[in-house]
Structure formats: structure tokens, C-alpha cells
Amino acid sequence: MAERDPFVLEARDVSVVLGGVRALDGFSLTLEPGLRTVVLGPNGAGKSVLLRTLHGLIRPTSGTVAWGRRNGRPTRQAMVFQRPIMLRRSAIGNITYALSVNGVPEPERTRLAAGALVRVGLTDIARRPARVLSGGEQQRLALARAWALAPEILFLDEPTASLDPGATAEIERVIASIAAEGTRVVMTTHNLGQARRLADEIVFIHAGKAAERTAADRFFEQPASNEARLFLQGELPWK
Amino acid sequence: MFEIFASFGVALGLIGGADPELARIVFLSLHLSLVAAIAGAAIGLPLGALIAVGRFPGRRSLIVLLNALLGLPSVVVGLVVYLLLSRAGPLGSFGILFTPAAIVVAQTLLVVPIVAALARQTTEDAWNDYREQLTSLGVSRLRAVPTVLWDTRFSLLTVVMAGFGRAASEVGAVMVVGGNIDGVTRVMTTAIALETSKGDLPLALALGIVLIGVVLAINAGAFGIREWSAKHHG
Amino acid sequence: MEVNFLRALWHFSVAWIAAATAASALARETFITVASTTSTEQSGLFKEFLPAFRKATGIEARVVALGTGQALDMGRRGDADVLFVHDKVAEEKFIAEGYGVKRYEVMYNDFIIVGPKADPAKAAGKDVTEGLKRIAAAKAPFASRADKSGTHAAELRYWKAAGIDLAKDKGAWYRATGSGMGPTLNTASGMGAYALADRGTWLNFKNRGDLVILVEGDKRLFNQYGVMLVNPARHAHVKKEAGQKFVDWVISPEGQAAIASYKINGEQLFFPNARPGN
Numbered sequence A: 001m002a003e004r005d006p007f008v009l010e011a012r013d014v015s016v017v018l019g020g021v022r023a024l025d026g027f028s029l030t031l032e033p034g035l036r037t038v039v040l041g042p043n044g045a046g047k048s049v050l051l052r053t054l055h056g057l058i059r060p061t062s063g064t065v066a067w068g069r070r071n072g073r074p075t076r077q078a079m080v081f082q083r084p085i086m087l088r089r090s091a092i093g094n095i096t097y098a099l100s101v102n103g104v105p106e107p108e109r110t111r112l113a114a115g116a117l118v119r120v121g122l123t124d125i126a127r128r129p130a131r132v133l134s135g136g137e138q139q140r141l142a143l144a145r146a147w148a149l150a151p152e153i154l155f156l157d158e159p160t161a162s163l164d165p166g167a168t169a170e171i172e173r174v175i176a177s178i179a180a181e182g183t184r185v186v187m188t189t190h191n192l193g194q195a196r197r198l199a200d201e202i203v204f205i206h207a208g209k210a211a212e213r214t215a216a217d218r219f220f221e222q223p224a225s226n227e228a229r230l231f232l233q234g235e236l237p238w239k
Numbered sequence B: 001m002f003e004i005f006a007s008f009g010v011a012l013g014l015i016g017g018a019d020p021e022l023a024r025i026v027f028l029s030l031h032l033s034l035v036a037a038i039a040g041a042a043i044g045l046p047l048g049a050l051i052a053v054g055r056f057p058g059r060r061s062l063i064v065l066l067n068a069l070l071g072l073p074s075v076v077v078g079l080v081v082y083l084l085l086s087r088a089g090p091l092g093s094f095g096i097l098f099t100p101a102a103i104v105v106a107q108t109l110l111v112v113p114i115v116a117a118l119a120r121q122t123t124e125d126a127w128n129d130y131r132e133q134l135t136s137l138g139v140s141r142l143r144a145v146p147t148v149l150w151d152t153r154f155s156l157l158t159v160v161m162a163g164f165g166r167a168a169s170e171v172g173a174v175m176v177v178g179g180n181i182d183g184v185t186r187v188m189t190t191a192i193a194l195e196t197s198k199g200d201l202p203l204a205l206a207l208g209i210v211l212i213g214v215v216l217a218i219n220a221g222a223f224g225i226r227e228w229s230a231k232h233h234g
Numbered sequence C: 001m002e003v004n005f006l007r008a009l010w011h012f013s014v015a016w017i018a019a020a021t022a023a024s025a026l027a028r029e030t031f032i033t034v035a036s037t038t039s040t041e042q043s044g045l046f047k048e049f050l051p052a053f054r055k056a057t058g059i060e061a062r063v064v065a066l067g068t069g070q071a072l073d074m075g076r077r078g079d080a081d082v083l084f085v086h087d088k089v090a091e092e093k094f095i096a097e098g099y100g101v102k103r104y105e106v107m108y109n110d111f112i113i114v115g116p117k118a119d120p121a122k123a124a125g126k127d128v129t130e131g132l133k134r135i136a137a138a139k140a141p142f143a144s145r146a147d148k149s150g151t152h153a154a155e156l157r158y159w160k161a162a163g164i165d166l167a168k169d170k171g172a173w174y175r176a177t178g179s180g181m182g183p184t185l186n187t188a189s190g191m192g193a194y195a196l197a198d199r200g201t202w203l204n205f206k207n208r209g210d211l212v213i214l215v216e217g218d219k220r221l222f223n224q225y226g227v228m229l230v231n232p233a234r235h236a237h238v239k240k241e242a243g244q245k246f247v248d249w250v251i252s253p254e255g256q257a258a259i260a261s262y263k264i265n266g267e268q269l270f271f272p273n274a275r276p277g278n
Helices: A047-055 A091-101 A108-120 A135-148 A165-180 A192-198 A216-221 A226-232 B002-016 B020-053 B059-071 B074-085 B100-137 B141-151 B153-169 B172-178 B188-197 B201-233 C002-028 C038-042 C045-057 C068-077 C088-096 C128-138 C150-161 C181-191 C199-204 C240-251 C253-260
Strands: A008-018 A021-031 A036-040 A062-068 A077-080 A153-157 A184-188 A201-206 A209-215 C031-037 C060-066 C082-085 C100-116 C142-144 C174-176 C194-198 C211-215 C222-230
Touching (some): A008 A047, A021 A209, A036 A047, A036 A192, A047 A077, A047 A153, A047 A184, A077 A135, A091 A108, A108 A135, A108 A165, A135 A165, A192 A216, A209 A216, A209 A226, B002 B201, B020 B059, B020 B100, B020 B141, B020 B188, B020 C002, B059 B100, B074 B100, B074 B172, B100 B141, B100 B153, B153 B188, B153 B201, B172 B188, B188 B201, B188 C038, C031 C038, C031 C068, C038 C181, C045 C060, C045 C240, C045 C253, C068 C082, C082 C240, C088 C100, C088 C150, C088 C222, C100 C128, C100 C181, C100 C240, C100 C253, C150 C194, C150 C222, C181 C194, C181 C199, C181 C211, C194 C199, C222 C240, C240 C253
Parallel strands (some): A036 A201, A077 A153, C031 C060, C031 C082, C142 C174, C142 C194
Antiparallel strands (some): A008 A021, C082 C222, C100 C211
């Protein structure tokens, strides 16, 4: 979906203090439509906090997160978490719920929901209670739910950390499809192989600060920052 | 001791003989308690959920108050409702004192705190689990109220049954505002109280056995609905 | 899917409550509220003659049974249309204060003193004041209603007539239960105490234990019942036509015959004594 009025997400000098700990420290970042960004960093570096702050779930203690657009229309965004949260209703019901909350009337709602299920390959289990699905299926359902909202930017926080390799591959395939349709993807992961497979660019975060932002292939060969190099060599200490 | 065995015999005799007056009293008791349970749930469930997901000054004090009301003495409720509904009172012109409507009012006032306090706890636990995801989807706090209520519906069914039990077991308040009028506001509990005071203990105990049996049956039904629904909808 | 279920439940509940409300609204029009005493109700008299009243007039008389004191309070508050109690002094005060229209005598029954079969105080006989004197002298346990009822008012009068100053002579033997006739008898039966009771409740009382009638037949034990219409001038909503019909019927030959015909084990409980044109 080509936008003639693309969004710009600008985080300026953002600091977030949670429970006395400075999770993000003077972080600045600009995101525009187009690329698939993977955020890497050691445990506790602030990856999850960064995503949540950009998405709007956490308010920065200082600094600003601004969505800009020439005609002022808000940007549609969605987020998928490490563990999928499903309501106690059918698989398709979870998607139609999200659509109805966002003002989509029937019969479009059901149509869009059914369509989303097709794209992630879950049509067979549309009527099954979402909670009896496997972890991989629930995560695919979460992606379908996010996708059905036609977000312009999709945040994913370690989406495959709880899944087995088979399910992981499925999820990566779906993420790639979503990105191919033009949705901006911003994702965190621990899995370097996954990062290599999916990323166009890497944002490396260390101790709450932005250490570097590099195109993916260059990052893995020759990272610009010291911390990134140590991280890739597996030598960076856990916090 | 012998009286207890005699009572079981009397109870079976009453049920088996399908005594019409007993049937009328049982039906009236059920009807009034169910109406009060439904009305109490209609008020208490959204109230509890609103407090659970809301954020406003005094919220914590309100939760403490709500939990304290779990111990609300029913005799006080009866007295207050009586004073309100008496002709000499502010709501006297409705003329519902000593009618079944007054019983429903008193019972509902007893049910609401129970349902609200327990629903608040239940929905708050769910809200804590769902909050991030729902916020991400664009669900406002207000919009989240029906969502958490529906999602915790099985636990809430038990909460409503607790409310029903409270309504069905009430004696004092029902006696005061209903007047225990034969054929009009005499319910199981007040009938038991009357027979006890008349010294007919086997009959009183028998009525008690019938009452417990009926409440058990209703609870079994609710449990069955819950199981069936869980199996079909997860 | 869930929405359909909720919608169905909602419609059902609304329909049910609407039906119940309509039914109760319909019932409204043709009933009166009669405040009476627990002893009268527990004697079973109302169950006996109210159906006859309804057949004769089409009016449903709903009896709320409390103590005489509470019944009179109900009348003062306007929560009842008619009063049917047994405390002449209190009733005449009620009329004098303007709360009631006119007092009519309806029927009488009598009080008795019951007590343990062994009769430790030797109270048995035909003299109520003598019996009470002996009970006080022996400090035998005595269960009193102590609840502002007509029976309690009578009891206090008998103690006074026996020359006993309760405030002074009351001891642990005098048990004030603060409850109705039935519960007081239950207590008396449970602790082997003496008690003043009305014959009606006693005849219907099933938990006698060791208790028997010890004192009866004294003319002073005569217990007069009166019926009064609550004054509509004081409370405009009082159902005065229907209420007056009740008063008229109860003192009419029909009503009086219905009262006389009420028997327990072949024994008549209440003796009609309304004076026509009173």
C-alpha cells in the first residue's frame, strides 16, 4: 500500500527510567517507511523498552516520540509480543474483535479477518477456541490479527523466542510477507541467524544507548562499534 | 437427634406429595432470588470491572470500601430499606413495602457488594494480563470493561452464583421489608423462621432441607452450563 | 456468537421482569394491608377466615404479623390500612391521638400460664395473681416476651396486680427474650420456665416439651381484640373503602360466625363479641 503521504516516526533524545533503572538513555532514531529493521543487543540493553516506547505503551521520562505526517493523520501501528495474548473466544473472533475496536463494520470485519487467516495459513482452525491452539499457531494468529489492522508499521518483540524451529520458520515467512506488502517492520530478536535472514538494517543498542545503525550485510561483516563487535563474537558480558 | 431423621421423612413427603403451598413458596423464593441475583449482577459486574480497569483518584480507598461491604450486616440493610420504603419515608409513595418488590430491593442491595468486590478482583487479574496487548490494539479503558467481563465469564458465573446464594439465604431483611405475608411475601427462609417460632421444628427443618436441595440444584445447573460452555468454546 | 447468547439472555430477562412487574401491578389494586399480632397469626385464625372474606368481598387482606406495639407503629407511619390487635389501652390511645378512625371490639380469647409439669413454684390454680406471686417467691424461671406486644402488656399488668414490682424484684429468674410468642415458648420449653401465653398460640404450638397449662380460667385473663381503620385524614393513601369493608365484615354476623367456627382439635379458640351498631 503505497502512501503518497508517508509517516515519519522520530524519537528525539528519549530517556526512560523504570523502577529506578535508566532503561533508555538519550536515544534518538528516525523511522520512515520501507525497510525491515532488527534491533539487536545484549540482555537488558533496552530492546523491549525501546519498542514499547516507540509504540506508545511506555511514556518517555524525557525526550519526545513524535509521529509526523503532512496532513496530520495518525499512523496505524500494531505490535506482536513474545507470548501471544488471546481472548477467550474463537481464533477468528480474536481478529474480528481487534477490527471492531478499530471501527470496522460488518460484513467487512469478517471478510478481512478471514482474509488474514488465509495469509497465515490458519483457515482450518478459524472457529476453534484460540486458547487451545499451539504456541506457533497462536503466534501466527497474533500476526494475522496485527496484519488485519493494515498497520503502516509493525513492531515485533522477540516473536519466535518461545517457539520451536518449525514454527519459527513459519513466523519468519509471514513477517517477510507482511514486509513485502509495504508495512514497515521493526523487530527485536536474540537469534542472530534470524536477524541475518530478515533484516535490511540493524540498530544495535547497548546500555540504553544507540550504539550504531548499519545496513544488515555490512553489520555482520564489519560492525562499526566496539560493543557490536564484541557482541557478535559472543564476548559481550550479560548485564 | 431423632428430629433430624423425622425431618428428612417430612421433607420427602412434602416433595413427593407436591404440596401446592410448598411449591408456591419455593417458586416465589427462587423467582425473587434470581431477579435479585440478575439485578445485582447487572449493577455489580460492570461496577467491579470499571473499578478494576479504571484509574481515578480514591480508587484504592474505593476498593477497600468495596471489600469491607462483603461483611455488610443484612439486618442493617433490612432496616434501611424499611425506613426508605415506609409510607413515612422518602420512597413511600411507591407503595412497595410488604410486597415482593421490596424483597427484591433488599436482596439486590445485599448482592451488589458481593458481586462487585469479587468481580473487581477477577477482572483486575485479567486486565493485568491483557493490558499491554489490548492497549496496543487501541482498546480504551472504557472499551476494555465488556472485554474483560466477557473473557472472565466462567469465573464470574461463580461470582453471580455466590450472589444468588446470598439472596436466597436471607431471612432478617426479607422478614422486615416483606412482612412474611402468607401467600404474598412468604418465602422459604421466612417460612422456616415462622415454623421454628411456632415450635414445629420437624417441618422447619424439612423446609430447610428442601431449600438447600433447590439451591444445590441451581448451582449444579450453573456448573453444568460452565462445563459445557468451556468444552465448546474454550 | 457470544453476542447472540447475551442478546437472548437480555431479552429473556427483560421479558421475565416485565411480566413479573405487570403481575404485581395487577395484584395491587385489590388488596389491603392488615397489621396484626404474631399470636393471632400463629393461632392460625387468619388462614381460616381470610378466604371467606375474599370470597365475600373480592378483596385480598394481606396480614403482616408483628407485636402489638410494632403494629400500632405501622399504623402511625401509614404502612397499614387496618389494625387488628389486642391491647385496649394502647388502641384507645391510638384513636385519641387521631391515628385511627374508630375502634370496634371483635373477639376475645384468653391467656394461660404454662410451666413445667412438676410445677416447682406450686403456681397451679385459677388465680393469676396468686400464681405469679408464687413464681416470684420461688424465683422460678419465667420467660417473658418483653417485646411491646399485647401479651407483654397484659403480663406487666398482671405482675402489677400481684403487687410485684418487677424493676425491684426482677432477678436472674426473669428471662426477657424480646421475641414473639412462639420463640418465647420455645425458650420456656428449653429451660423449664413458666410463661404467660395466649391460648391460640399454645394450642398450635408443637414443641411443648415438659410444659403444661397450670393457670387458667381467671376472668382477668380475658384478652380482648379490637379492629381499627387507619385514619385516611392522616394518611391519604390508606385504602379506606376496602379497609372499611374489612372492619365491617369482621364485626358482621358472617365474620363473627367465621371466627367462632375456628377450632383446633375440636376446641374453639376465639369468642366473637362484637356489638352491632357499636
